[in-house]
Amino acid sequence: MPAERRQRLDNLGFVWDARAVAWDEAFSKLVLFKAREGHCKVPRGHTEEGFALGNWVARQRSNSEVLTNDELTAERLQRLDELGFVWDVITAAWEAGFSALLQFRDREGHCRVPQGYKEDGFNLGTWVGNQRIRFEALSKGQQQRLDDIGFPLDPHADDWEKSFSMLQQFKDREGHCNVPQDYKEDDLRLGQWVSVQRNRNNEALSGERFKRLDELGFVWDAIVAFWEEGFSKLKKFKDREGHCRVPTRHTEDGFALGKWVGRQRTVKEGLSAERRQRLDDLGFVWDGNAAAWDESFSKLVLFKAREGHCKVPRGHTEDGYRLDKWASRQRVAKEVLSAERRQRLDDIGFVWDGRKG
Known part of the structure; x- marks a missing residue:
């Protein structure tokens, strides 16, 4: 080509490298994606106006360290970086999860994320569970960051939190934490769980769990x-x-x-x-004899409510109790009964003359 023609094309900004044209076109598609979605995490297989943008992004990412300078120049790397290109997808996904967890912690005051919970559409409950499962595979830095914000790494932490939540509900309803041994709450053996916590006491429980149980009013002594x-x-x-x-x-x-x-x-x-x-x-009754008298009186009240009178027939039993004999003893002991007892018997229409019974 004559020098004059090349010069005229150069002056016009003509791109001689067809591959550069293709790269710039792909980059423009990524710019469109970023403007619409707010990020550069393009799903593999995604097309933008018919262009396989997902595949192109994957190539930039996987080959960033092996491409020659004329294919991925410093200028192109800078353009991608300035756009917010995600070079490490796994790290980016982890950071998204950590950010969602931090947002949850700042709002709720803890990192106890319920199973299945979503934070702004992000499956935070699932992400949290995965961190516990693959804790050993996390980097030391990731482990430390989770630890710094109070994230419970115990794989059984979710089960413990569920049981603790049930205990809170029991306390709110009953006013105490004295759960019977065989008690169940929504199919959870809450009574057995309480016994396990009591047996562990503060030796096996973490300081944070012990404190939470203690503040709830947990009874440590069986x-x-x-x-x-x-x-x-x-x-x-x-x-x-x-x-x-x-x-x-x-x-x-x-x-x-x-x-x-x-x-x-x-x-x-x-x-x-x-x-x-x-x-x-x-109002506890300390006198056992008084309690026995009151119990017999209550049986007479039941008899009166059912029969409409206090004339207890000879040989009659009430719940297996010889109420007729008790009624006879009250008649015999009328003069030595306390005024309060005589008054209570009078109030229900007790027949003092057995011959009228």
């Missing part, structure tokens, strides 16, 4: 837990019945409350002042 369970059942009985006169054989939600109450009377002098005070405040 004996204390049993007493607290009995007290909570007694309170439930009192709220429903209006008194603490628990029948000897009564069970409350499977708990032998009648026996527990009897035990408190037996060991009264050995109870702490704090426990005695709590029972007193609830």
Whole structure:
């Protein structure tokens, strides 16, 4: 070609290298993608206006260290960098997950991400699970960054968090953490989980978990837990019945409350002042004889409610109890009964003259 023609083409900005033209055209497609999507993470197989942009991006990435300078010059590398080109896809994906986790932590105050949770469309729950599974494969830097923001790396952390959440719900509903041994919450054996935490105590539990359980009001002593369970059942009985006169054989939600109450009377002098005070405040009946009388009276009340009168027939039993004999003893002991007991019997229409019964 004559020099004059080459000069005229050069002055016009003519590109002599066809490969350079193709590269610039592909780059312009990437610019379009970035303007629309906000990033340069082009999926493999993606086409932009009919051009296989995904494949082109993959070639730039995989061959960046082996291409000769005339194919991927410093100028082209700079143009790609300035556009935000992602050279390491795996690292970019990890950074996206870490950024989403950091956003979650800043908002919620912790890194306990629920399974299946999404953060702005990103599957953060899945990403978090993968970090625990492949923790050993993470770089030391990635491990440290996760540790620095308080990320729990225990692969069983999700199960523990689920159980702790159930315990919180139990506490909110029941007012305490004394979960019965055989108790289940949504098919979770919460009672057994509580026992495991109690047995581990602060020796096997992490400091953070121990603190969270402690702040929730977790009862670490099994004996204390049993007493607290009995007290909570007694309170439930009192709220429903209006008194603490628990029948000897009564069970409350499977708990032998009648026996527990009897035990408190037996060991009264050995109870702490704090426990005695709590029972007193609830209206606990310390006198076993008084409790027995109250239990018999309650059976008479049941009889009256059903039959419409207090004339108990000879030989009649109420729940296996010889109520007729008790009624006879009250008549015999009328003069020595306390005024309060006589009044209670009078109030329900008790027949003092057995001959009228």
